[in-house]
Amino acid sequence: MRDTKKVVPLKAVSTHAESRTASSNHALAPSSSYIADLRDILSHLDHAMIDRIATAIWQGYESGRTLYIFGNGGSAALASHFACDIGKGTMAREKRPLKVVSLTDNVPLMTAWANDSNYEEIFAQQLRGLAEAGDLALAISGSGNSKNVVRGLETAREMRLVPMALTGFGGGKVKDLCELCVIAPAHNMQHVEDCHLCAAHAIFTAVFRRMNNGG
Numbered sequence: 001m002r003d004t005k006k007v008v009p010l011k012a013v014s015t016h017a018e019s020r021t022a023s024s025n026h027a028l029a030p031s032s033s034y035i036a037d038l039r040d041i042l043s044h045l046d047h048a049m050i051d052r053i054a055t056a057i058w059q060g061y062e063s064g065r066t067l068y069i070f071g072n073g074g075s076a077a078l079a080s081h082f083a084c085d086i087g088k089g090t091m092a093r094e095k096r097p098l099k100v101v102s103l104t105d106n107v108p109l110m111t112a113w114a115n116d117s118n119y120e121e122i123f124a125q126q127l128r129g130l131a132e133a134g135d136l137a138l139a140i141s142g143s144g145n146s147k148n149v150v151r152g153l154e155t156a157r158e159m160r161l162v163p164m165a166l167t168g169f170g171g172g173k174v175k176d177l178c179e180l181c182v183i184a185p186a187h188n189m190q191h192v193e194d195c196h197l198c199a200a201h202a203i204f205t206a207v208f209r210r211m212n213n214g215g
Contacts, residue, residue, distance in 0.1 A: 144172020
């Protein structure tokens with residue numbers, strides 16, 4: 001199930017970053033126009049907030065905490081991707097790896113909760129069974145309004161986890177549930193997901209470098 005926000009065609013984007021490039025890129029081929037727009041959007045991404053999330057994850061690592069990641073559709077794929085990167089990629093100089101769990105990977109458990117309870121609880125219930133106070137929860141949602149992602153963050157707050165999010169389309173509901181929130185400055189789902197992948201890779205790289213450089 002993909003994120004609940006409807007995908008908006010590229011020509012319908014409306015953020016300031018995108019509108020500035022629309023007139024200058026309209027004569028380009030579709031692929032070139034898309035990439036040119038993305039380049040401008042990435043230049044307006046909140047790099048300081050990305051660094052703050054990387055710092056929070058690093059502090060969690062130093063304290064022996066676990067990072068839980070979750071999302072729907074393309075965001076579910078990124079949750080798995082990021083968990084792989086940060087779980088395996090941080091095994092540096094024989095140090096202990098960062099503990100990370102993608103809540104999107106246990107398909108039997110997710111479908112059981114969706115069938116026996118409701119789809120909104122598939123992440124919240126996993127957190128209740130696995131997480132402890134002080135752990136970290138990273139929600140990924142293009143729209144910021146997916147009910148199961150919102151419920152997951154609400155549960156993270158109730159359990160005194162560190163709530164974080166990657167979102168777009170103005171932030172949606174998740175922006176009010178966490179202080180650490182990267183909002184992709186775009187209203188096109190593909191651009192939002194591109195920003196989220198770049199942010200995830202930037203976070204991984206920051207954590208990896210700290211681990212290799214002794215903090």
